[in-house]
Amino acid sequence: MTVTHDPAAARTSEGAQELTSRDIVSAIERLHELGAVLRLSEAGALEAERDRTPDDETMIINMGPQHPSTHGVLRLMLELQGETVLRCKPVIGYLHTGMEKTGEQLSYLQGPTNVTRMDYASPLFTELAFSMTVEQLLGIEVPERAVWIRMLMTEMNRISSHLLFMATNGMDLGAVSMMLYGWREREETLRFLQEVTGLRMNHNYIRPGGVAADLPDGWRDGVLRLLDMLPGRLAEYDTLLNGQPIWRERLQGVGVITTEECLALGITGPILRSTGYSWDLRRDMPYLAYDEVEFDVVVGSYGDAFDRYAIRLAEIHESMRIVRQCLERMPAGDYRIQDKKVTPPPRARIDESMEALIHHFKIFTEGFKVPEGEAYVAIESPRGELGCYIVSDGSANPYRMHVRAPSFINLQSLPHLMHGGLVADAVAIISSVDPILGEVDR
Amino acid sequence: MSEETAVDGADAPAEEAVVVTETMFGVPVLHSGGQVVLHPTREGYPGLLRDLHEDGFHSAVDLCGVDFLTHPGRDLPAGVTAERFEVVVNLINHRNRSRVRVRLQVPEGDPVVPSATSLYPGLDAPERETFDMFGIAFDGHPDLTRILMPEDWIGHPLRKDYDIGRIPVQFKEAPAVRR
Numbered sequence: 131m132t133v134t135h136d137p138a139a140a141r142t143s144e145g146a147q148e149l150t151s152r153d154i155v156s157a158i159e160r161l162h163e164l165g166a167v168l169r170l171s172e173a174g175a176l177e178a179e180r181d182r183t184p185d186d187e188t189m190i191i192n193m194g195p196q197h198p199s200t201h202g203v204l205r206l207m208l209e210l211q212g213e214t215v216l217r218c219k220p221v222i223g224y225l226h227t228g229m230e231k232t233g234e235q236l237s238y239l240q241g242p243t244n245v246t247r248m249d250y251a252s253p254l255f256t257e258l259a260f261s262m263t264v265e266q267l268l269g270i271e272v273p274e275r276a277v278w279i280r281m282l283m284t285e286m287n288r289i290s291s292h293l294l295f296m297a298t299n300g301m302d303l304g305a306v307s308m309m310l311y312g313w314r315e316r317e318e319t320l321r322f323l324q325e326v327t328g329l330r331m332n333h334n335y336i337r338p339g340g341v342a343a344d345l346p347d348g349w350r351d352g353v354l355r356l357l358d359m360l361p362g363r364l365a366e367y368d369t370l371l372n373g374q375p376i377w378r379e380r381l382q383g384v385g386v387i388t389t390e391e392c393l394a395l396g397i398t399g400p401i402l403r404s405t406g407y408s409w410d411l412r413r414d415m416p417y418l419a420y421d422e423v424e425f426d427v428v429v430g431s432y433g434d435a436f437d438r439y440a441i442r443l444a445e446i447h448e449s450m451r452i453v454r455q456c457l458e459r460m461p462a463g464d465y466r467i468q469d470k471k472v473t474p475p476p477r478a479r480i481d482e483s484m485e486a487l488i489h490h491f492k493i494f495t496e497g498f499k500v501p502e503g504e505a506y507v508a509i510e511s512p513r514g515e516l517g518c519y520i521v522s523d524g525s526a527n528p529y530r531m532h533v534r535a536p537s538f539i540n541l542q543s544l545p546h547l548m549h550g551g552l553v554a555d556a557v558a559i560i561s562s563v564d565p566i567l568g569e570v571d572r
Numbered sequence: 573m574s575e576e577t578a579v580d581g582a583d584a585p586a587e588e589a590v591v592v593t594e595t596m597f598g599v600p601v602l603h604s605g606g607q608v609v610l611h612p613t614r615e616g617y618p619g620l621l622r623d624l625h626e627d628g629f630h631s632a633v634d635l636c637g638v639d640f641l642t643h644p645g646r647d648l649p650a651g652v653t654a655e656r657f658e659v660v661v662n663l664i665n666h667r668n669r670s671r672v673r674v675r676l677q678v679p680e681g682d683p684v685v686p687s688a689t690s691l692y693p694g695l696d697a698p699e700r701e702t703f704d705m706f707g708i709a710f711d712g713h714p715d716l717t718r719i720l721m722p723e724d725w726i727g728h729p730l731r732k733d734y735d736i737g738r739i740p741v742q743f744k745e746a747p748a749v750r751r
Contacts, residue, residue, distance in 0.1 A: 394630070398633075503604060506634075515633060532636040534662070539694060
């Protein structure tokens, strides 16, 4: 293939991001917008598409960026034939704030403050991915207690994130009472996170070297209160939603995807598991201490919106199992590594020792230096594989910080899931993909 | 790119280097944090991805760019010339639960990389993002447009020579005061 590449054009590309009318776009692009995973040549694409070309009028409409069911600022351009969606193209970037660029200006200690704002429904996971990448570059091992605290907190966060999904999924499909219940239980979970980290969201709790603070007194009561409360509430959801014919009708068989398509599109998390493919990084590539706890990876069988909903509901139960094991097995010890290079000295030492004061000052002004190199660490966030890639040039700031956001990749499934469905189902499909736009646009 | 040796066959060591470079799929290899990092040439990149795909790496997890403008020196296997840009691709093999990373050197003067979307359709959005952020063009991509920045934006924000904090918020109809 030859390229006629003009550097000036590359600098100022004016290419349209919108979905355009059929006669303008190439057959390959059109096929892509129809949701085809297979990549063909232009001629092959034309051939494959021939029988699908609609014979009468179609209409391109915008859904979003302000549509309430698009979870923020997702803009979908849909080509409709009557009520049927023929093509779909997500247009994103409305929430882009350049967090990867910002990350290059912040020290490793400030980094979690930045990345925690990416996925605002499960902020602890991005912090964890970032911290684990930095720790791999530093070559340090965090103490056992910190590992278990991290596990406890991220599983709590997974519960709150899935509860948020329950709420919004219910709201999108008209089950407004579900929204109220989901929000209520999520608030209880966030209250526990607040007790520990001081903040409901954007915690900046997991930091390179451990966590910011030890668990407060009475944390066990907080966990137990949640563990006692949630099973009953989840049973209520079960009765309210699974027992409801309208709910099942709206979700079953809607937005079906197969395993092969998921793997080709790089889709992970509940969407991949809904196709019956058992893949969970917690079990398959264990990090933290997930190889020491017992839990099941929940899979679906049809790959439809109902499976994705049911998997998330079941994952709340699995997370509660892990939380209970964290509660029983929480080891004693340090909540952060005692490495002078990375950890500031304890508060009491600062009063006694000039060196400790200087050390404290240096760590918070200059930050700590991280050896040259590059690392990619991935964890299982509620939405799929959340990876962090950091290139270090040996200074106190990352040279390049890239976050592989699961929502960003999972959004690519939308054209596929939408094709041939109804506009009303589009809402159910967006909801079942559960994108967090802060993470999509970063 | 011309002085780079196209290492064909697993037994061919890199030329003029005393250290025999480890190769895999005929491509120099480094290990980083327990993961295999492959360093193909631009010509060998599509072939390498095909080999990896056949070997079971059915899923491309991530693709991103790196601009090494202010940090030219870095660890690379012998025989690989450091260029300004790098395209980093992370692949995963679900069967034996392994990952590989492909680091592809992209020269500043000709930032074009063959697109991998025909093999890994999931790289569609990441390639658009890399194009948007670094100005690295992907040859053969079906829809290479900006994805995060507005389509009339000038410049590529994640390049190291792109200043931060200088540009006021722009609305489409407002007159440009960019520098």
